[in-house]
Amino acid sequence: MNGTRVFESLNAEWAVVCAEPGHTEMVLGWLREGGVHFGDREVEGGLSEVLAELGRRDRTQDRGHSDRWLRVLLERAVGEGAGALLAARVIVQAMVPGAMRLTRRLQAGRDYDETGRVVVACLFQVVRRFPLGRTSGAAANLLLETLHLASRELKAESAEGGVVQYPYLDAVLSGEPADDDPAQSAWAGVLERRAARAGLLRDGEGVDGARGELVELLVWAVGAGQMDADRARVIADETRVGAQAGAGVSAVAWRKRRSRTVRQMRVVAERWVQAA
Template sequence: MNGTRVFESLNAEWDVVCAEPGHAETVLGWLREGGIPLADTATAGGLSEVLAELGRRGRAQGRGHSDRWLRVLLERAGGEGAGALLAARVVVQAMVPAAMRLTRRLQAGRDFDETGQVVLACLFQVVRCFPLGRTSGAAANLLLETLHLASRELKAEGAEYDVVLYPFLDEVLVGEPAVDDPAEAVWAGVLGQRAVQAGLLRDGEGIDGARGELVELLVWAVDAGRMDVGRARLIAEETRAGAQRAGVSAVAWRKRRSRAVRQMRAVAEQWVQAA
């Protein structure tokens, strides 16, 4: 696939890791020692099948199961030697889909593969140094720490080339994400926090669906200097479901909405060019 060479290379490397004799049995042994038993048949398809089985169980049993087996491997990944590198590599591979989504979020104004290289390097570093004192949310915290580290590095690089990134991406969230997808949970958290700070969301208002896309675009426009925060708040208010137009004629209301659409179209074009 064009523009995803860094992840294609990672997957090709994963095939080599899976082909190494004994890797599947080693990882299966670690999991059993950590109280995550898998059937011997899980090793029949090699290490890739072990990871696939863990994924299936995670979807069936929920985030708690994923947290448990991730922590078993994260404990190993923080050590030394070939075993630690193998454990880290398994965790990184498990996080590849989320890392790809995170790369798209952070891509603004730069090559996808270049951004992906930064994200993957940061992810591997986080996996090797993960703070095991945290009791829950292993997957979400891995992505959160990666977001924190990668955004700082990309922001430093972007300053050299006048690339506009989301300035708030290095903020650390507190609390457990509310959805199952760690990448989306992390992003929704920082986006929602920033939108509230900018006055674009009311208390209790979510950022799902089309509304979330509009809020994300407005946040980017404000932080990138493409729109005044007052104007962004006005658009957010006018486009809110059930927005009141008391004292405003139907003609004036339509003109106001048309003006907002024109401005948002221009901002959206700039956003697409940056991304």
């Protein structure tokens, strides 16, 4: 169907995930450990049938059923490694109908596929950092958080001059605290050592909050060959609080420099998401 390529691609990718040996048994094992049991028929049907059966049970049982199996997978999805990514991917696939509804709601004259890509990316972020203490009404909460995050991201794309500004980056570049981080960092110690070796931190600086997310992105960009190390150090210096005051440039020149940095970081951020 024209205008729905993003979801067609998502479904095609899901078929590949389902075909991967071991994925079905891995997910079934997690569900069994969490008290959600299946018979032989669902096992033989593969991962796609497991998800379909969960959907059928959700429609015939109370909301507690979806909360139970979503909690099992969310506990895995917020972790690290291939298992976490698989758990997150299963949840995202289960939420595709809701993501399509959000895309239609947020489209507002925008290209459907471009809007859908933002919604899917935000959904994946929400799944990966979902607070486990909020699993009552998990499906609704996932969609609500995705709606809020995607709405902010899409509004940010209306920035002056056509520059796409991601909220967490724009907040860091302005020297302000950010409310939205792209992911939760579970490896702060490793990141701090890598950032220090790359010359991205000064004495006493940490890798917490929005600034930590920016440093993490710069570390990845240098390591992946997406950015020169010298350029990464310049960005790290320019984005420190008070950097403009000591730069000796006009406000207009500083805004142009910041816009140039955001454009470059947008490309890097998109490649980071694709690599993840």
